[in-house]
Each structure stands twice: as structure tokens, then as C-alpha cells.
Amino acid sequence: MSVSLPPVLVVDDEKNMRLSLETMLGDEGYSVRSVESAEAGLEWLARSEFFMVITDARLGGMSGYELLGRIRHQWPDLPVLMITAYATPKLAVEAIQAGAIDYLAKPFAPEELLHAVARCADRYRLMQENARLRAHAAGTFQLDHIVGECAKMRELRQLIQNVAPTDARVLILGESGTGKELVAGALHNLSRRRDAAYVRINCAAIPETLLESELFGHEKGAFTGALKLKPGRVEEADGGTFFLDEIADMSRSLQAKLLRFLEDGTFTRVGGTQELRVNIRLIAATNRDILEAIAAGEFREDLFHRLNVVQFRLPPLRERGDDVILLARHFLQQFTGSMSKHVQGISRGAQQKLTLHHWPGNVRELRNVIERALILESAREIRPGSLPDFQAETGMPRAGLPRVAGDAPIDELIAGFERDLIRTTLEDNDFNLTKTAEQLQISRHSLRYRMQRLDLASATDPEADAALPAGKDVPEV
Numbered sequence: 106m107s108v109s110l111p112p113v114l115v116v117d118d119e120k121n122m123r124l125s126l127e128t129m130l131g132d133e134g135y136s137v138r139s140v141e142s143a144e145a146g147l148e149w150l151a152r153s154e155f156f157m158v159i160t161d162a163r164l165g166g167m168s169g170y171e172l173l174g175r176i177r178h179q180w181p182d183l184p185v186l187m188i189t190a191y192a193t194p195k196l197a198v199e200a201i202q203a204g205a206i207d208y209l210a211k212p213f214a215p216e217e218l219l220h221a222v223a224r225c226a227d228r229y230r231l232m233q234e235n236a237r238l239r240a241h242a243a244g245t246f247q248l249d250h251i252v253g254e255c256a257k258m259r260e261l262r263q264l265i266q267n268v269a270p271t272d273a274r275v276l277i278l279g280e281s282g283t284g285k286e287l288v289a290g291a292l293h294n295l296s297r298r299r300d301a302a303y304v305r306i307n308c309a310a311i312p313e314t315l316l317e318s319e320l321f322g323h324e325k326g327a328f329t330g331a332l333k334l335k336p337g338r339v340e341e342a343d344g345g346t347f348f349l350d351e352i353a354d355m356s357r358s359l360q361a362k363l364l365r366f367l368e369d370g371t372f373t374r375v376g377g378t379q380e381l382r383v384n385i386r387l388i389a390a391t392n393r394d395i396l397e398a399i400a401a402g403e404f405r406e407d408l409f410h411r412l413n414v415v416q417f418r419l420p421p422l423r424e425r426g427d428d429v430i431l432l433a434r435h436f437l438q439q440f441t442g443s444m445s446k447h448v449q450g451i452s453r454g455a456q457q458k459l460t461l462h463h464w465p466g467n468v469r470e471l472r473n474v475i476e477r478a479l480i481l482e483s484a485r486e487i488r489p490g491s492l493p494d495f496q497a498e499t500g501m502p503r504a505g506l507p508r509v510a511g512d513a514p515i516d517e518l519i520a521g522f523e524r525d526l527i528r529t530t531l532e533d534n535d536f537n538l539t540k541t542a543e544q545l546q547i548s549r550h551s552l553r554y555r556m557q558r559l560d561l562a563s564a565t566d567p568e569a570d571a572a573l574p575a576g577k578d579v580p581e582v
Contacts, residue, residue: 109233110226111153112136116146116160116172117188126159129215130222143167147175155183157206157225159218162189162196170203177204182232184225188213235302248291251284252435253428257420261288268415269295274367276412277390279419282469285390286350288417293346298386301345304338309351317359318375321366327376339372343383352412353391353398360405367411387412422464422471423525426560430456432468436475437487448482454489460561461531462495495532524559527552 113135115126123139130137138155140146143164149155158176162169173185184206189196200208207221251262268275269292277285286305293303311319318327322337339347349355355363366372371382389412391398398404422429433451441448451459455478464470478491527545534540542552555561 110135110229111156112138113222114146114149114155114158115139116141116143116158116164116169118142118161118165122161126218129218133219133222135222135226141165143169143172143175146172150176150180150183156229157222158183158185159222160185160187162187162200163191170200173200173203173205184228186218186221186225188218247294251287251291252432253425254431255420255425255428258425258428261417261419264415264417265291266295268292270297272296272386274386274412274414275388275417276395276409276415277388277417277419278395279390279392279417280421280467281392282467283392283419283421284468285392285419286348288419289346289348289350289388289390292388293348293386296346296386298345302342303346303348304342305348305350306338307350309354313356313359316355317362320359321362321372321374322377323375324377327374331376334374337372337374339366339383339385340381342385345385347385347387349387349389351391351393352389353393353395353404357403357405360408364405364408364411367408422467423528424521427460429460429462429464429471432471433459433475436472437479440476440479444479446479446482448479448485448487450486452486452488455487455492457536458489458492461528461536463525463528463532520559523555524561527555527559527561 113130115123115130115137117123117126117139118141120141123141127137127139138149138153140149143160144167146158146160150158158172160169160172164172169187169189173187176183176185185204186207186209187200187205188209188211190211196208206225209217209221248262248265251258251265253259253261265288275289275292277288279285289305290303293299306319308316318331318335318337320337320339322335322340323331325331325334362372367387369382370384371380373380395404395409399406399409422432430451433456437448437451440446459471459474466473474492475487477493478487482488482491527541530541530544531538534544538549538552542549545552547555
């Protein structure tokens with residue numbers, strides 16, 4: 106028996122019964138505190154922790170039923186087992202309805218009592234483990250873990266702080282690896298529901314035939330292999346936050362059931378008829394173009410509007426400028442501790458290589474690149490040779506240019522195209538400015554100017570021209 110379990114509180118006005126229960130439970134390794142009245146039991150409950158209470162129904166002074174009511178009011182999660190020598194079906198029903206976890210008639214078999222106590226012990230351990238996992242999740246998803254100082258990331262953190270305290274539904278859009286799960290976790294951690302459950306499901310990782318059962322649960326015998334009742338993940342999230350990742354991969358039939366669930370929080374388990382209700386906050390995310398999915402008939406427009414109360418759109422890493430190096434240093438600091446390495450920085454050449462990469466895998470790809478570089482590096486700084494040859498390693502054509510929102514100004518569209526064209530050409534020419542300028546048919550000086558204007562200035566090589574004076578234009582060639 107785990108020593109981490111607190112004692113059992115036994116309340117019975119018969120001394121022999123108290124001694125009998127102490128012996129029976131003690132032989133199984135449980136710690137026991139026994140008292141002769143409900144009043145004394147309440148005093149102990151006020152100053153000590155117990156994982157369950159066993160009480161007689163009839164006591165001198167306050168009855169066991171009154172004690173049960175007080176416990177339900179003051180310690181609603183504490184299970185109470187009722188025992189009595191005057192058992193009737195009516196009293197048993199009343200005890201269960203009042204909140205007792207079980208009801209035993211004297212004389213009872215020791216196995217009956219020990220089975221009920223073991224269930225309460227397992228329940229206590231499960232609650233402690235859930236509390237530990239919630240605390241771990243809260244520490245994992247802090248707002249300051251969303252690293253970045255570009256304007257879009259500062260705006261993102263401010264929006265999280267504004268939206269988190271509400272119960273508004275949130276739709277998070279962004280390419281794979283941009284940090285959608287970090288945003289969802291931060292929203293939960295800063296919300297009023299942070300002490301309740303935070304449940305996550307990746308809709309793309311679960312077969313379509315099992316996803317409904319995973320979400321809403323199933324009754325025993327609902328389908329082949331359903332050997333017992335299984336509560337759904339929405340029940341596990343009751344009172345807390347439910348994060349549905351890759352929601353655009355959900356089938357349309359299940360989308361319809363999710364839409365109904367979002368209307369009032371009611372659902373029915375697979376194979377069941379009883380309507381159940383939960384209170385959750387829903388956060389959804391997808392890396393797909395949700396408007397394209399709607400136009401293609403793959404995602405319900407009414408579900409989109411139901412989810413899209415507040416929308417977060419995460420920028421890809423290629424649009425975050427100097428955040429690439431900021432994140433690289435952040436990951437370097439993380440990994441040097443865990444690997445016991447003495448690499449203290451990133452060389453200028455390595456920074457250049459990192460800045461000019463297109464990052465189709467976004468922040469997740471950068472994290473993996475820094476981890477790999479740290480494993481290979483033997484110097485005090487990460488050097489270019491420890492970084493991958495990005496084009497050769499992917500073994501596939503370069504990703505297409507990023508799409509910009511259709512309502513973006515033309516200047517933003519042109520700047521985005523120009524930034525990616527210069528970045529791509531630099532990579533093709535091994536970051537040689539002279540060759541890049543020749544291929545683009547502009548002067549080297551004009552190329553340097555454009556790179557500064559497009560936040561690519563940190564990608565210059567040691568032989569680059571001196572920085573241009575602020576505010577001066579350079580004639581193009």
C-alpha cells in the first residue's frame with residue numbers, strides 16, 4: 106500500500122466496530138483515524154487530510170446522513186462510505202442520492218468493504234496524478250515561452266492576455282510548426298479554468314472511425330471491441346479547456362455532431378441514448394487554409410463561424426525577421442544545459458545561414474536544427490558547417506512563395522515577393538552577394554540596400570559593404 110495515501114476516517118459510536126475496522130484496514134496497509142461522533146469527525150476533517158470517510162448512518166448526536174451533507178458541502182471531492190445495521194432499499198437510495206459513494210448493510214463481508222476502500226484509494230491517486238499533470242502543463246505553457254520580438258509576435262502575446270480570461274471560443278490558424286499548441290496552452294494557463302483539466306486531441310492522428318468515440322465516449326457493446334463503457338474526452342475536460350488540433354481534418358459527419366455539441370454543450374455517447382452535458386471552453390486549430398477547405402466543401406461554414414469567435418493567425422518564421430536568431434539562441438540555451446555542452450553562441454556565418462533559410466517547417470524545424478548543430482559542434486560557437494545543407498537535405502524542390510492574405514496592401518505583397526526572391530537567390534549562390542547581385546541584374550550596393558529594407562541585413566557576410574546611412578536611397582542599376 107502506497108505510503109503517500111492519507112488516512113481513512115472512521116466515524117462510529119460503537120467501540121467494537123471501530124476496533125474491527127481499524128484492524129481490518131490496518132492489515133491491508135491503510136492508516137486509520139477513528140472517532141465516535143460526527144462532531145469529532147468534522148473537527149478532524151478541518152485540520153487533517155483523509156482520502157475517504159466511513160461512517161455509520163445512526164450516531165449519537167449528529168447522524169451519519171447529516172455528516173454526509175456537511176462533507177458534501179465543505180469537501181465535495183471527499184468520498185463517503187455509509188454503513189448501517191438498519192438497511193432498507195429506500196435508505197440505500199437516499200444515501201446514494203445524498204452523495205455517498207457506496208452503502209453497506211451490517212453485517213457485511215470484509216471483501217465488500219475492502220473493495221470499496223480500494224476504489225477510493227485508486228480514485229485519490231488518480232486525482233493526485235491529474236493535479237500533478239495539470240501543474241506540469243501549466244508550467245509548460247507559459248506566455249513567456251512564446252519567444253519573439255517582431256511586431257506580430259508582440260501583438261500576439263497582447264491578444265492572448267486580452268482573450269485568455271474570457272470563455273470565448275478561439276480558432277488558431279498557422280502553418281505547421283508555428284506554435285499553435287503553445288498559444289492554446291497559454292490561453293488555458295491564463296484563464297479562470299487553469300486549475301481544471303486541459304485536454305488535447307489531434308484530429309489528424311486518430312482514425313475517423315474512432316474519433317467520435319474518443320471525443321464523446323461509447324457505451325458497452327456499441328461496436329465490436331467496446332467491452333465496457335468509456336467516457337469521452339469532453340467529459341474529462343468538463344470545467345476546463347478542450348483543444349482540438351487539426352480540426353479541418355475532421356469528417357463532415359462528425360463536424361455536424363460537433364456543431365450540435367457547441368450549441369449547448371450536450372452530447373450522446375456512441376451507442377447511447379442518454380443526453381449528457383459538460384461545461385468546457387473550446388480552442389481549435391488547423392494548419393490548412395480554412396477558407397479553401399470551406400470552398401471545397403470539406404469544412405462546414407456554419408462550424409467555422411461557430412468556432413471563429415476570436416481568431417489567432419500565427420506568422421510563419423520566414424516573416425519574423427530577427428526572431429530567427431532570437432529563437433536560435435533561446436533553443437541553444439535550452440539544449441546546452443540538458444546536453445552539458447559548452448557552446449556559448451552562434452557564429453556570424455551560421456547566423457547568416459539561418460537567417461536566409463526559408464524555414465518551411467517554421468519554429469519546429471529551427472529547434473531541430475539547433476539541437477542537431479549542438480550535437481555536432483565541438484567549438485565554442487555553432488559554425489556554418491554544423492548546420493544542415495538545407496536544400497540538399499530536404500531532397501525536394503523549394504517550397505513555393507508564401508501566400509499573403511487577400512486583403513493585404515499591394516506594397517506588402519510586393520515586399521513579401523521581393524524578400525523571398527532575394528533569400529532564395531542568396532541560398533542558390535551560397536550567400537555570395539556578388540554572384541547574387543549579378544543574377545538579379547542589380548549592383549551589389551543596391552542588393553545590400555534592399556536586404557536592409559527587407560530586414561535581411563543580418564544575413565550579410567564579413568565582406569559585405571558598410572551599412573548604408575539611414576534614410577538614404579540608393580539608385581538602382
